[in-house]
Amino acid sequence: MRKKGIIILVFIIVIFAVIAFFVRDRYIEKVLEKTCQAIAGAKVEIDNFHFSLFKMECSWDRLQVANKNNSWYNVLETGKASLDIEARPLFWKRIIIKEMILENLYSGTRRETDGSLPKKIEPLAEEKPGMVSKATAAIDKQLRELPVFDLSGLSKELKVDSLIDVNNLATVQGYDKLRTLADSSFNYWQTQLKPQDYLTRVQKVEENIKSLNLDKIKDVAALTTALKKLDDIQKEVKSLRKEVEGKYNNLSQTFTDLQTRLEAVQSDLKNDIERAKQLARLKDLDVKDVSLLLFGTPIIKSYEQILGYVELGRKYLPTAKKVVGSKKIQKPPRFKGQNIQFPFHYRYPRFLLRKAKFSAATAAGDTSRAYFVEGNLSGLTNQPVVYGKPMRFNIGLMKVSGNQYEVSGSLDHTTEVAHDSVWVSAKNFAIGEVKLKKSKYFPHAVEAKKGNIVLAGFFIGDGIDLKLNLDVEPVNFLFEQAAGDRISRIVRDVLAGLTQLTLNAQLLGDASDYKLHMNSNVDQVLAKQVKKALQENLQEAQQWVENYVRSEVDKRRKEVEAIIDKNRQKLFTEMDKSKHKVQEKVDELEKCKKEVHERIEKEKNKVKDKAKDTLKDLFKKKVRMK
Amino acid sequence: MIWLKIISKFIKAFRSGESPGQIAGGFGVGFLIGIMPFWTLQGVILFILLILLNINMAAGTVAILLASLFAYLLDPTFHSLGYFILTGIPFLRGFWETLYNIPVAPLSRFNNTVVMGSFIGGLVLFIPIFFGMKKLVVAYRSGLEERIKKWKIVQVIKGSKIVRLYEKTRDIGSE
Numbered sequence: 001m002r003k004k005g006i007i008i009l010v011f012i013i014v015i016f017a018v019i020a021f022f023v024r025d026r027y028i029e030k031v032l033e034k035t036c037q038a039i040a041g042a043k044v045e046i047d048n049f050h051f052s053l054f055k056m057e058c059s060w061d062r063l064q065v066a067n068k069n070n071s072w073y074n075v076l077e078t079g080k081a082s083l084d085i086e087a088r089p090l091f092w093k094r095i096i097i098k099e100m101i102l103e104n105l106y107s108g109t110r111r112e113t114d115g116s117l118p119k120k121i122e123p124l125a126e127e128k129p130g131m132v133s134k135a136t137a138a139i140d141k142q143l144r145e146l147p148v149f150d151l152s153g154l155s156k157e158l159k160v161d162s163l164i165d166v167n168n169l170a171t172v173q174g175y176d177k178l179r180t181l182a183d184s185s186f187n188y189w190q191t192q193l194k195p196q197d198y199l200t201r202v203q204k205v206e207e208n209i210k211s212l213n214l215d216k217i218k219d220v221a222a223l224t225t226a227l228k229k230l231d232d233i234q235k236e237v238k239s240l241r242k243e244v245e246g247k248y249n250n251l252s253q254t255f256t257d258l259q260t261r262l263e264a265v266q267s268d269l270k271n272d273i274e275r276a277k278q279l280a281r282l283k284d285l286d287v288k289d290v291s292l293l294l295f296g297t298p299i300i301k302s303y304e305q306i307l308g309y310v311e312l313g314r315k316y317l318p319t320a321k322k323v324v325g326s327k328k329i330q331k332p333p334r335f336k337g338q339n340i341q342f343p344f345h346y347r348y349p350r351f352l353l354r355k356a357k358f359s360a361a362t363a364a365g366d367t368s369r370a371y372f373v374e375g376n377l378s379g380l381t382n383q384p385v386v387y388g389k390p391m392r393f394n395i396g397l398m399k400v401s402g403n404q405y406e407v408s409g410s411l412d413h414t415t416e417v418a419h420d421s422v423w424v425s426a427k428n429f430a431i432g433e434v435k436l437k438k439s440k441y442f443p444h445a446v447e448a449k450k451g452n453i454v455l456a457g458f459f460i461g462d463g464i465d466l467k468l469n470l471d472v473e474p475v476n477f478l479f480e481q482a483a484g485d486r487i488s489r490i491v492r493d494v495l496a497g498l499t500q501l502t503l504n505a506q507l508l509g510d511a512s513d514y515k516l517h518m519n520s521n522v523d524q525v526l527a528k529q530v531k532k533a534l535q536e537n538l539q540e541a542q543q544w545v546e547n548y549v550r551s552e553v554d555k556r557r558k559e560v561e562a563i564i565d566k567n568r569q570k571l572f573t574e575m576d577k578s579k580h581k582v583q584e585k586v587d588e589l590e591k592c593k594k595e596v597h598e599r600i601e602k603e604k605n606k607v608k609d610k611a612k613d614t615l616k617d618l619f620k621k622k623v624r625m626k
Numbered sequence: 627m628i629w630l631k632i633i634s635k636f637i638k639a640f641r642s643g644e645s646p647g648q649i650a651g652g653f654g655v656g657f658l659i660g661i662m663p664f665w666t667l668q669g670v671i672l673f674i675l676l677i678l679l680n681i682n683m684a685a686g687t688v689a690i691l692l693a694s695l696f697a698y699l700l701d702p703t704f705h706s707l708g709y710f711i712l713t714g715i716p717f718l719r720g721f722w723e724t725l726y727n728i729p730v731a732p733l734s735r736f737n738n739t740v741v742m743g744s745f746i747g748g749l750v751l752f753i754p755i756f757f758g759m760k761k762l763v764v765a766y767r768s769g770l771e772e773r774i775k776k777w778k779i780v781q782v783i784k785g786s787k788i789v790r791l792y793e794k795t796r797d798i799g800s801e
Contacts, residue, residue: 001678001679001680002678002679002680005677005678005679006678008677009677009678012677088729091729091730091733092729092732093732328713332705332739332740334698334701335663335697335698335740336740337663337708337738337739337740337741337743338705338709338738338740339735339737339738339739340709340712340713340722340738340739341737342719342722342723342726344726345727346727
């Protein structure tokens with residue numbers, strides 16, 4: 001060992017120590033500021049940061065976190081603060097803070113400089129919609145699909161034809177199809193009937209009969225031959241009759257089928273009327289719909305805020321991911337290599353704040369307006385699965401004038417599925433004017449003095465069960481326009497009589513669907529009164545829709561029936577004519593045959609008589625000769 | 627200029643003064659330092675050893691420079707070697723896990739493929755480099771120097787402006 005070497009080493013160590021002494025605090029301060037800025041989205045400034053390696057302690061004189069929405073104000077400002085860091089985890093580059101006590105915490109203080117960060121243009125990353133965006137979209141859809149509460153629409157001026165497309169009605173579509181079917185059937189029958197053909201064939205039969213010249217035939221043999229020919233002609237005529245009758249029956253069947261179909265289409269009319277009423281949104285007034293219409297928008301805003309905080313927690317406190325083995329990186333950057341992860345036996349996350357206690361005040365300098373905040377937090381970590389315990393927090397807010405708020409919750413991200421819960425209680429808090437959804441008959445805002453609220457939310461994975469109970473007194477509903485009609489007056493009378501508002505809301509659902517359920521004391525009273533008044537108008541409007549649909553459907557039914565009747569008359573007339581002609585010939589033939597039979601008999605008798613006479617004469621002659 | 631001084635000292639050490647073992651030791655330790663990423667526990671310890679031990683520092687410094695260039699070329703090989711040592715040998719896994727959980731051990735960055743690969747590679751090369759350098763110094767001193775001086779490239783370097791300037795400034799200091 002050389003002495004000179006010890007001197008060089010000591011010199012190097014001294015140089016390093018001096019540099020570290022002067023630069024270390026500033027370096028850590030910059031790193032912390034940069035990290036916090038990335039989370040807060042606005043400037044974070046730490047004044048006089050100090051890190052003591054021997055005491056394992058950090059401290060600062062002031063910490064300011066700018067409000068990203070109002071960058072000239074701080075969302076958080078602290079006075080002097082100190083925190084203890086655990087030494088052992090530092091070997092693994094893990095920062096674990098044992099306890100942090102923050103006093104003189106303020107919110108809403110004015111900044112001396114602008115706290116906004118220079119805007120970076122970041123490439124749009126395709127993110128999967130999260131729980132909040134899915135829930136918000138589902139509730140928005142639910143609100144959009146609320147029935148039209150433009151109650152004037154239920155009166156006589158209702159323009160049904162603009163709301164209902166008759167061509168979409170099943171009966172109208174059925175009649176259109178039936179008409180097409182009837183047209184094609186009749187075209188077919190026109191080509192199949194051929195009455196002229198039947199007449200020609202009948203004429204031919206006539207000619208054949210005439211060609212026999214029955215009048216001129218005198219002897220039995222000729223008559224018998226003619227009779228045989230008549231039999232052949234009769235067979236042909238009967239076959240013709242069979243053919244005509246067959247076609248007649250088929251035609252009758254076609255008309256029967258059309259008639260059956262006509263009745264089947266008509267049976268859809270009832271459903272069509274109901275559908276048309278729905279299309280015209282002539283739904284009965286629903287109690288929960290009134291609640292959603294009145295208070296949906298402001299409640300959703302509060303819900304979105306709560307859900308936003310839950311999602312923020314999930315973003316920065318990730319849940320457990322499936323352990324992936326250290327797969328070889330083929331080309332890591334030069335001299336960087338690849339770090340192989342081995343099972344870690346300690347519950348040391350990369351960052352952990354074991355316990356924090358804080359006290360704060362908003363609107364610094366004005367105690368009458370300020371909120372005094374006191375709270376504690378435990379287990380804040382960026383690797384909950386490593387720490388293995390949920391993050392818990394409890395915050396109490398109080399105002400000199402008497403308002404009291406309490407917020408507590410737990411974010412358990414120690415497994416693959418996040419289990420979060422939030423509980424908020426606010427007593428005697430001032431509400432002021434709350435804007436409501438614009439509607440013709442309902443108030444545009446509600447003004448309330450004081451209220452109590454209890455909110456409990458459970459979030460498991462994508463599942464949400466968020467309940468809110470609100471109790472406000474006294475309330476005053478504000479209308480933009482003067483009451484114009486009876487309905488408006490009823491609504492106003494009902495709402496004027498209410499001094500207290502009790503509202504229960506629940507957002508419930510999972511990734512497949514979210515639904516917002518609401519009810520309030522306003523709904524019951526209002527719905528009952530308005531419903532009563534509307535009943536007549538509603539029925540009238542429903543009748544109007546029914547009549548409209550019936551008339552439109554009747555129009556089309558009559559058109560189809562007219563086509564069928566017209567063709568029935570035409571086709572059956574022709575068929576009857578042919579049938580009649582053929583039958584005539586059949587009868588005529590029968591008659592001819594009968595005559596020929598008679599004549600044959602007559603001729604036979606004549607021959608017989610002649611033979612008898614001849615024999616008699618012969619016999620007489622013989623007797624004379626003897 | 628400092629680099630010329632170091633090289634000059636290194637050449638001087640070749641000629642006389644320190645023993646071949648000291649020069650080879652300095653060169654070997656320097657090689658180990660240079661071939662690994664520096665900011666590791668073992669890198670710092672080796673650097674302290676280079677300063678404290680009675681070995682040639684100039685040889686060590688030259689070796690750091692040369693080994694760093696060598697390490698750049700061999701980086702992909704060291705990555706593959708380190709990956710194999712850390713993941714491909716089943717009976718070592720338990721050892722690595724235990725080591726990973728010992729507080730000071732992570733400072734060695736042994737779980738990094740390049741650190742592990744270059745450290746093992748350096749250790750393996752240390753022995754031939756040490757003995758090779760020792761032999762070279764002995765050979766240099768017993769007649770190789772005269773032959774090298776006659777090399778054209780050596781004469782070109784000696785005659786270069788930078789070397790002449792260096793010699794002038796060195797002489798001013800010594801007068």
